[in-house]
Amino acid sequence: MNTELTQQIKFLLEIDALKDILRQSYLSSSGRRENSAEHSWHVALMAVLLSNYANTAIDVLKVVKMLLIHDIVEIDAGDAYMYDQAAQDAKAEREQAAAARLFTMLPPAQAQELHTLWQEYEQRQTPEARFGAALDRLMPLLHNYHTQGRSWQEHGIHSTQVYACNAHIADGAQALWDYARELIEHAVKNGFLAE
Amino acid sequence: MNTELTQQIKFLLEIDALKDILRQSYLSSSGRRENSAEHSWHVALMAVLLSNYANTAIDVLKVVKMLLIHDIVEIDAGDAYMYDQAAQDAKAEREQAAAARLFTMLPPAQAQELHTLWQEYEQRQTPEARFGAALDRLMPLLHNYHTQGRSWQEHGIHSTQVYACNAHIADGAQALWDYARELIEHAVKNGFLAE
Numbered sequence: 001m002n003t004e005l006t007q008q009i010k011f012l013l014e015i016d017a018l019k020d021i022l023r024q025s026y027l028s029s030s031g032r033r034e035n036s037a038e039h040s041w042h043v044a045l046m047a048v049l050l051s052n053y054a055n056t057a058i059d060v061l062k063v064v065k066m067l068l069i070h071d072i073v074e075i076d077a078g079d080a081y082m083y084d085q086a087a088q089d090a091k092a093e094r095e096q097a098a099a100a101r102l103f104t105m106l107p108p109a110q111a112q113e114l115h116t117l118w119q120e121y122e123q124r125q126t127p128e129a130r131f132g133a134a135l136d137r138l139m140p141l142l143h144n145y146h147t148q149g150r151s152w153q154e155h156g157i158h159s160t161q162v163y164a165c166n167a168h169i170a171d172g173a174q175a176l177w178d179y180a181r182e183l184i185e186h187a188v189k190n191g192f193l194a195e
Numbered sequence: 196m197n198t199e200l201t202q203q204i205k206f207l208l209e210i211d212a213l214k215d216i217l218r219q220s221y222l223s224s225s226g227r228r229e230n231s232a233e234h235s236w237h238v239a240l241m242a243v244l245l246s247n248y249a250n251t252a253i254d255v256l257k258v259v260k261m262l263l264i265h266d267i268v269e270i271d272a273g274d275a276y277m278y279d280q281a282a283q284d285a286k287a288e289r290e291q292a293a294a295a296r297l298f299t300m301l302p303p304a305q306a307q308e309l310h311t312l313w314q315e316y317e318q319r320q321t322p323e324a325r326f327g328a329a330l331d332r333l334m335p336l337l338h339n340y341h342t343q344g345r346s347w348q349e350h351g352i353h354s355t356q357v358y359a360c361n362a363h364i365a366d367g368a369q370a371l372w373d374y375a376r377e378l379i380e381h382a383v384k385n386g387f388l389a390e
Contacts, residue, residue, distance in 0.1 A: 002370065002374065005245075005248070005370065005371075005374055008244050008245060009337065009374075011244070012237070012240075012241055012244065012334075012337070013223055013337060013341055015237075015240070016222050016223045016224045016237070016338075017224045018233075018236075019222055019224065019225075019229070019233045020222070020224055020225045027211055027214055027215070028208055028211045029211045029212045029214065029215055030214075030215045034214070035233065037232075037233040037236045037237065038213075038214045038230065038232040038233045038236065040236045041213075041232045041233065041235045041236035041239070041263065042207070042210075042211070042232065044236070044239060044259075044263055045207075045210070045263040045264065046207055048260055048263060049203050049206070049207065049301070049305065050200075050203060053200070060256060061255060061256040061259070064239075064256070064259055064263075065243055068236065068239055068240040068243060068259075069240065106244070110244065139207075142204065142207070142208060143211075146208055175197065175200065176200075179197065179200055179204075
């Protein structure tokens with residue numbers, strides 16, 4: 001058997017576990033909680049559909065790759081709720097360790113390429129990373145709005161937190177932040193989100 | 196509000212429903228059945244990782260786009276089990292109608308681009324479509340093998356069916372078909388799959 005291929009297949013089977021990592025978002029269709037694998041599909045396709053809203057020209061394949069791998073570290077580190085600052089602060093080290101373990105399952109050149117891409121996404125300094133991160137924020141906003149703020153209400157989230165946590169959407173795509181702000185305003189007006 | 200963006204967001208919320216379409220594959224991790232959204236994530240990432248096994252040079256972004264959208268017609272048409280020929284034959288018309296309904300939710304130029312891409316995938320005549328379709332076959336084989344043939348056994352599938360249904364992996368990626376054949380042989384030897 002081909003050794004490189006065997007490594008790649010082993011990695012692909014390992015990341016099956018992302019399908020069991022539950023997020024705080026509720027699906028607009030069935031009302032169950034979303035898992036991180038199906039979320040990754042959704043934001044990757046979102047990048048394809050909305051790429052022309054990026055503030056600057058982006059390499060779409062690079063963004064899509066980033067979004068396909070952005071959450072796999074949760075297999076070891078778990079999902080930290082975006083509005084839980086303590087969980088956010090605590091997760092960085094666990095996620096770095098997870099990235100090291102998972103990506104090194106791949107053949108060396110590919111391991112390095114994807115690990116570097118994941119780091120770039122995390123650092124949010126390049127147009128692709130900023131745009132990818134914008135979509136990763138916009139999608140849960142949409143889920144929250146279209147489930148009448150279910151997840152916001154369960155966690156007692158206020159609009160100031162929602163504005164603060166999502167403002168960096170503007171760094172990747174100003175037009176999407178304009179849309180998101182209208183959504184947040186409507187959510188407050190409709191009582192989905194506390195002022 | 197931006198009309199095009201509103202259409203795109205509506206489409207993105209509509210396809211949330213793909214997360215509720217269950218396939219016959221069991222996850223290697225938790226043993227539950229897989230849904231078509233998380234499957235789409237898995238094969239899209241597989242395309243990124245295994246692109247150099249394609250028989251001819253491929254446009255990776257094109258394959259990834261195909262795989263991100265390849266199953267969305269199941270939202271209306273349901274998932275037809277790959278070894279159920281009657282279901283496969285019956286689904287074509289329903290899937291065409293589903294594609295027409297879903298893609299026309301998007302702004303016209305994008306609707307046409309993605310609808311055409313979906314048709315190209317279905318027809319399996321281009322290198323990208325063949326490679327994408329190869330991955331769509333290889334992943335369930337891996338799931339079956341790594342759950343000791345659970346789905347094969349539930350449906351009374353024999354190795355001749357598995358060889359016949361998966362042989363077109365060779366059209367997209369001969370090296371992956373070589374790997375798949377070894378897997379099928381092992382599955383028969385280990386009693387995961389009836390001869």
